[in-house]
Amino acid sequence: MATLEDLSKAVISGNVAKAKKLTQELVDAGVAPLDVINQGLIAGMNVVGVRFKNGEMFVPEVMVAAKAMSQGIELVKPLIAETDMPSAGKVLLGTVKGDLHDIGKNLVGIMLESRGFTVIDIGIDKSPEEFVNAIKEHQPQIMGMSALLTTTMLHMKDTIELMKEEGLGHVKAIVGGAPISQDFADEVGADGYAPDAASAVDLCKSLLS
Amino acid sequence: MTIRSNIKANQTTRMNVLTPDQCQELVYAAEEAMWRTGTNFHDEESLEILKKAGCWVEGTRARIPAHIFEQALKTCQKHIVLCNSRTGARELFVEGYNSYFGSGPCTPFTRNPFTGERHRATRQSVGWATKVLDALPNIDYAMSLGIVQDVPLLISDRHEFEQQILNTDKPIITVCVDQWGQEDCIKMAEIVAGGEEELRKNPFICLYAEPISPGVHCKEAAQKLVMGAKKGLPTIYTPCIMAGGTAPATLAGVMVQGLCESLSGLVLSQCTREGAPFIMGGVYTILDMTTTIFSYGAPELSLLLAALADVAHYLGIPMFGTCGCTDSCIIDEQAGIEAAISIAMTNMSGANLNHDIGYAEQGTTSNLDLVVICDEVLGMARKLTNGIRVDEDTLALDVIENVGPGGSFADEDHTEEYKEENYMPKLISRAAREIWEKAGGKTLTEVANEKVRDIINYHEPEPLPKDVAAKIRHIVENAVGHMPGED
């Protein structure tokens, strides 16, 4: 009989098929759905997070573990009320207008998801209006903007200002990208800056605590 | 006295990562990717040009048939020359296996050589950097070593170009923020050269654009490429890709991805104007899976680019390479190691125009101490690639017999003549400990820094005529910025 520990191990080893199978088995056996998520799937992902920080696991392995976890969660989702679904928070991510670079943003998304955040990625080349509309639609607690070019980072200020104008000032704004710095973040009125994906996760956690 | 026949000698060191067969395989794979998958051009004009030439265009996706690529190979220049900006003298022969070296552009930060402070690059820092590049004998051309950020950001490139053209007469590779910036920089260059024709005949600038990997040519990049082709000015189009992130995790896969992107640029350039001078190249490296940085110090960088040089030689297209950079945040032993390996490898690979000397902290911060150290390393590397000459004179059989077993060669004429060829270091310390200690017991980086300050304080680059400088200033002052994303 499959155990929650077996499920965690399947997540850690990035075995998507096995994670799905064990999730189904546990649910069918009558294990509480929330326990399956928290003590099986998320518990496995937490181990991955620690190992990544220690340099024992690496980004592609984190990704595939996150995939195993999220596909397991998809199976359990219909059995739980939306409000009971555990989530560390909702974060909206996008690259600013005129900028098509997205690998940094993608890494942040992966890391956030692996640590239990719900991530809405609206993509690249998004104007301030597009950000604001997306925030209204998805209602995240945090929105994150990415830019790789010194010219495009100018859009970050416009976006934050527009957010405030539209009454969305309660949504935390964080920024990142090669030319970004803490000074710049302060200048444009952002709530935070992170130099890389791992610290972006820490930043989100601290902003929501 | 007779002579012999049939001597195949290495006039230089020889290095190949790939055989011609392997190069061909990679090029065919790239051709396949250009047709089967294609790349995205976010620029109407580019899509039109490609469509007219016979490429298959759907939305932003352009697929290039093999015969159009092969035609582009035929028409592109195999021989590109960059010149001195003051005299028009033909200086850099960017062709074959010639290797020239220079710095890199666009670091957001720089280390102030006087205070050691890490700050955003400014007009002054770009001016200083250009001066240093101008003074160093083994540096062949200039790139900015910083994005100017103490001016309106949307026109930073005009200011950057002005600082560069004032502080060196060596060729300049200019990296502009967008097509309007490039237009202005070309205007400025034409003024210096004495006209559009003059600049095209003896170009001292080289334009630069890069796709966004994987497979995306954003509007600015495509426009810069098209403009360069129309103007007939040398244009570098080069992907900066990292294995595992924006390219496959296998090194061969990185090659295919990169070739697909830069050769798509070649096709656009040749379809815009046949014979437009085009330089392929790249910054190919790995995504460090622990720290998630784009690694400038990784050995894979040197290996991949040496392989790319093999492919470029196979295709006969001039190539833009990368070396002289470090992932280290300071100029320590690691910087020395990474710079030495990358410079030696690049030089031996025969890549033509090689950049990013002085890139520290994974390309985030430029460092002039590193530039000066790399100048020294270049001298060492060139000593090796110049090879060993084997002929009657150098074999010195008669001299050996004259000196005899147990004898000394110190007083021989032969020695007098040939010891001139010994490498004379300028910065590297060989002094005895006591002498070195008395002189301050300095590290190489400290000595390099002294040289940087000395150059900044006292070196006088060849000046621009005052009226020319004034015209340049006029363009900079009247430059109009464009917010990215506005059409």
Next chain:
Amino acid sequence: MESMHTTRSNFTRASFDVNQTIHWEMLSDDQCEEIFMTVLELLERTGVEVLNEEAREVFEKAGCWVDGTRVRIPSALAEWAARTAPSRVTLCDRNGKRAVRLETTYSYFGPGQGNFFVLDPHTGERRKPVKDDVAATAVVCDALKNIDFVLSNGYPTDVKEAAADLHVFEALLTNTTKPIVQYVHSVKQAQAILDMAVAVAGSLKELNKNPFFVYLIDADGTLVHSDETLAKVIFAAKNGVPFIYHTKLVLGDTAPATPAGALVVALADVLVGVLLSQLIRQGTPVIAGGIFTIRDEENNMLPWGAPEVSLVGTGMGNLLRYLRIPSFGFAGASDSKISDAQMGLEEAFSMLHMGLSGTNLIQGCGLLEYGLTGSLVMLVIGDEIVGMIRKIIKGIEVNEERLARGVIDAVQPGGTYLGEEHTLKYFRKEFWWPTIMSRARIKDWTEAGSKSLGQRATEKTQSILQTHQPEKLADDVLAKLREIIEKAEAAL
């Protein structure tokens, strides 16, 4: 993973040339031939000074022309020597397991010797070496993945000088199982060392079958071969112990100022040792080598970090490869007095070139201050450099799977490779993984203490010395070694 394969046919292709590893040359075959022919002429025309009587007799009997101490060697004989010497010498570890293949273009790196000082790995103090330093060198080499043999890294000053070789050998032998390159000052000490080695191996036959050490014999240079030097060669040959015969030349001083001329003298020098060994016992395993530098007139010293060290050194490597004689060379040293960017660049520059040349046994890693000071920290850094170099030499594998054409199509423009199965499958083995090179962003690097590579390497060195436990020798063997040393010292 069918997305990686773009065809399901069973097709093959033919007539395809690949570089299985990187290809690198200093000298072409024709240039090597020119040099070799010149050497043969030199040995035949000018000859060499042979100051050992037994050697002269052996040479004369074999057909050389001997006039006093001058020996002229007929080309055919010199050629025979080059051809007869085995083209491969395999060194084993202390347990007799095959470890190091000195053949073709396999390259192995290790520390050096001849330094008068060492840097204390704990205090950084520059002081004279003692026996414990030799032991520490062995421990560090034992632990380092990319260092494949040991050398003393400085002769101990706290032992009887006339038995110093033995103490070095004992310290190395008891602190690592990796192959040992053992310098010998005299035949007497060579004998004692052989006795010690036999005590470990069990018998001379066992030692010959699976040798775990080689004698390092310095030729005297510039076509002179002294009595003691050749006596060592004869001793090694008679006992079937592999030995290195190498010459140290200074261009413009003890050799012509041209690299080609220096190579002529060097090859002539070493061929004498090779010939003697093959005449004494055909098939004696011999490793030949040359280390070269120039005289820096401005500083009045011999720079072991100079580019000429690598220029001529790689030429020698290519030359010995051409002759199919296992080779010995030098890299990994610096003229810097301290651990700084100069140390890093000179160390890496030389190791890269010598590694590319395929020279088999490369000593010298960790020598600072133009060879005056040995540094274990520098050796630890060298270990990291070897990892980088080997990644480069390995080259790029080009095949269907690695071309990843299907993956490129699956990812599509604007996509990412991060989540691809292909990435997961390959990233660990395609990339080189640093252990002490920093890739941290400035914030993380600052928070970790703003350390230089030298500081991180120092920590690693200290950690190795504190925690690494090399395999121990049995007590009775240790006792035998002690006995041999005591006996030798008593006889002094």
